[in-house]
Amino acid sequence: MKSMPSEYILPIEKKTTEKLWPNGWWRLMEMRIGIIPLPVYLLLLALITGFISTGKVPSDISVSIALLAVGGFSCAELGKRLPVMRNIGAAAIFATFIPSYLAFKHLLPGMVLKNVVDFTKSTNFLYLFIASIIVGSILSMDRTVLIKGFIKIFVPLAAGSVAAAVVGTAVGTLLGLGAYHTFFYIVVPIMAGGVGEGAIPLSIGYSGILHQAQGDVFAQVLPPVMLGSLTAIMLAGVLNFVGKKYPHLTGEGRLQPGEHDEMHPAEEEGPGNTDIGHIAAAGITAISLYMFGLMCCKLFDFPAPVAMLFIAVILKLSRAVSPQLQQGSFVVYKFFSTAVTYPLLFAIGVSMTPWDKLVSAFNVLNLITIVSTVATLMATGFMVGRRLNLYPIETAILNACHSGQGGTGDVAILTAANRMQMMPFAQIATRIGGAITVTLTLIAMAQLK
Structure with a gap:
């Protein structure tokens, strides 16, 4: 051959x-x-x-x-x-x-x-993440429905809070935990807005009213905060699964029918059609708004993320931000939601989530009470949202954020639900909803003393 x-x-x-x-x-x-x-x-x-x-x-x-x-x-x-x-x-x-x-x-x-x-x-990069997500999602949101959405979310949030307080307290009472203990030490901490903005001021207020050591009170109110957040994360994941089975119930991150991002489809693909300078400008804009929020916090004791959120809304509604900067903001939002979410959650788990406090809440009576509270909060949001012509799954997820572990809980809940673009509304539910809950609760406890 x-x-x-x-x-x-x-x-x-x-x-x-x-x-x-x-x-x-x-x-x-x-x-x-x-x-x-x-x-x-x-x-x-x-x-x-x-x-x-x-x-x-x-x-x-x-x-x-x-x-x-x-x-x-x-x-x-x-x-x-x-x-x-x-x-x-x-x-x-x-x-x-x-x-x-x-x-x-x-x-x-x-x-x-x-x-x-x-x-x-030392870096507190949680707030860099939140700033980038809020500014990007706000500036790419439909202007005509933005303000309507902010107004409408308070209705399911308020209704859910009342229903959750009633049902959670009733369940705990029936299980033998006592109405007073259930309401003040289990139900309220769940909806107080997390640890820094919820459990800590709540424990300080309780200790002052009841003349008890603040550390002892904090040890009681922290576990429901963490276990409530875990419950909300899991139920948000369930709702994401339900939305895939019944697409008419969800806007896939949009709060109401007719809402759309102002970015064109070609622009949503990534930075290929956006100048790098615009992306960098959007990043420093987000940082600037966060610093504005910090100044509001120092001067007026107003939560920095909420102040930042409001100024972003004002800039959007007044057309103060150019279309190019809006596109850059959208890319910044997509980058942080894709690349930073899970590393941030890892950091939160290591440095801000004490495992022993979480496990201490794992007894059957507490667990049933906490799950019933969070489930009622979300179910009420679902039903009220539907009556208001909002997407019910989205409103239920926003109500879930009201029972989350503050900003860290918002990140985890929205990640589980695959709806990070709802961060602005989630911050309203967490910060303002939590502040109202803490204030009214301390007034009630002082009256009942």
Whole structure:
């Protein structure tokens, strides 16, 4: 048999080489853990392990970002692969509560734990995230329905709060917890607006009225806050699943029929049609509005995120922001919702979610009372929203944010529901709804003393 001429062999070898490199490598790079290409993910794991073995993990921002990305997307990936739980927000739950457990059990290396906690508390990048999400979603929202939506959400929020207070207190009383204890120490903390804006001022007020140690009171009101938030995350995930089965019940993040983003479809694909300068300008605009909120907080004791939200609404309604800057804001919003959510939840789990406090609420009577309170809050929002010609699933999710763990709970709930664009409304439900709840509750307790 004659051998094949060399000119016929070389192209075959060349074709084989091209198939393995770079095409095969490119396919490997497109396999991702969250947003991290698989080879990069493995490299980061190896580098983190190497730093730990040397006895010192660098504290600079680049290393902190890598730790949060690897931890957050690893936990989220586990949740996304569970057959049933992935449809009800398992990614957000895992990204928050697995690191909380690992930190409590000292299963995270001490150097990693210190790096994450120090970075989270010193940078407070939760509010950078919230600022970017709020400004981006507000500036890309339909102007004609924006103000109507802000007015309308107070109706299902108020109705849900009243119904949840009645039902939750009744359930706890029937279970033998006592009406007074159930209302003031279980039901109200759930709807108080989280830890910093809810449980802490609530415990300070209780301790002053009842002449008890603030730390002891705080230890009682914190577990319902955390377990209520966990319940809201899971139920929000369930509602996201229901919305896929019954699309007429949901606007997929839009609050009312007829609402639409002002970005054109081509512009929603990403930064390809948006100048990088506009994106950078949008980022500094979001930071500027957050600083405006901080100043309002110092001068008027008004929550910074809410002040920032209101000024963003004013800028949108007055057409003070150019279309190009609106497009840049939309890209900033998409970037933070895609790339930062799960690393942020990992940071929250490690540094702001004490596992022991969460577990202490896990007794049957408390659990039934808390679940019935949150479920009533959301169910009332669903029904009232439908009567007001709002999408019922969206209004139920907003009511869920009223029972969340403050800004951190809003992030987790909206992530589980896949509706991060509702952050502005969620902040209203959490901050203003929580402030009203705390104020009225302290007045009531003072009268009942």
